[in-house]
Amino acid sequence: RRRARGRLLLALASAYTVIVGGAAALLFLLLPDSEAREDEPPTASVPFSLAPQCQGAACEGRDPMRLICGIGPDTLASHRTATGAHVELRHSTKCGASWVRTWGTEIGDRVDVTAGGPTHDVRIRNEEDAAAFVYTEMTEVGPGSTVRACFRPAAPDGERECFEARVDGPATTTEPPSSPAASSPRA
Template sequence: MTRTTPSPERARLAAALRDLRARTGLSMVGLAERTAFSKSSWERYLNGKSVPPRDAVRELCRLASEPEGRCLALWEIAESQWSGRAAPALRTDTPAQAPSAAPGPIPPEASAPAARDDTHAGRRGAAVAVLASVCAVVVGGVAMTLFLVLGQDAPRLSPSASPSATGPRCRGAACEGRNPMDMKCGIGPQTLASHRTASGAMLELRHSETCGTSWARMWDTRIGDRLEVTADGRPRSAEVEDEADAEAYVYTPMTTTGSGTVVRACFRRASDGKEECFESRVR
């Protein structure tokens, strides 16, 4: 359900991107001709069916002569929700509230006239509960947006500092083999290198200075495609397992890296098993 119906985070991003496209006056074909992304990809991005790559957002901002800050902040939020799969508790808390409000509007099957007051009270209680939930979501969204927009320029935490509620959940060796989105190392990372494969898949090597780790990610992939990242002989790999993966980012687990470490990524196509590799050095 969450894959077919855009989440609020994806819906906000898609609406902002549609507004930018309207300002450019370009059709989907025109966008495909002026960017590195296909017509079908842009249709998915603008309809909120999948989260676009960061570079797609930047290219659309450039075409619309729009500063990148706001859209990239919306993109960070949408990507964390979409590909993070990182906070299942956040996604399950909201639906769990629905049953508590549902009994209010349902009238008793055979109640006395006095029961009408209880029904109206239940409706008022349900309305209050819904309003409170909406307010909480709005406040949370605004807080996260401010963090992403304003917090990117804040001083980095020292390695000795303990992870905060909004910062990374691990550092260094403690991150080895962990998911970068789960550990919040995927917020504001450095892109070491990018590569487009012969099959059209996009690959990136990423590095978090705060976490002291690197990883790779892929998108525009096919089921069975595989990506492996290696640094100092420690391989970490990920595979596209289903259609949902093929339409989203797929991340390898993290490996510990530092300044000067050479990070290598190898992509193996499911169609013929051929492998393409590229590498970069942590700066």
């Protein structure tokens, strides 16, 4: 019995030491630094930034999602292709860049974007691409620029479908020529 009591007291003393030591460490970490200057404002540490990571020419040929240009972009124009794919011209004023987003595609389909400079394209490579949103790289644009997107279907007999939109212009939606509510895909 004595031995059992001794073990119990030892266990309780150990637990008490851990609890008191943990509380002291916590208080030490939470108490303000006594040497901190009162006239300096506290600085906040943010693990990441939601601000775009590029602007204008620095965005050229780069990924809009990785550089946070894809948060809250404008849709300049939407187009539904003859194959049923959706293609959108997207634009970020904060980044000064545009790109194309597409979905409902088939393996082998391609889309590209240009604004008078380099053309950036993306090809639907596999079933995962076909089942998701796929983006081209960005192209630099300024206010009033015309941005052009083209869809090239994988089918050898499919025709290229292009449409344009102006930055700061009205958003447009187009359908393929064969649909009853068609409007010309060329602006």
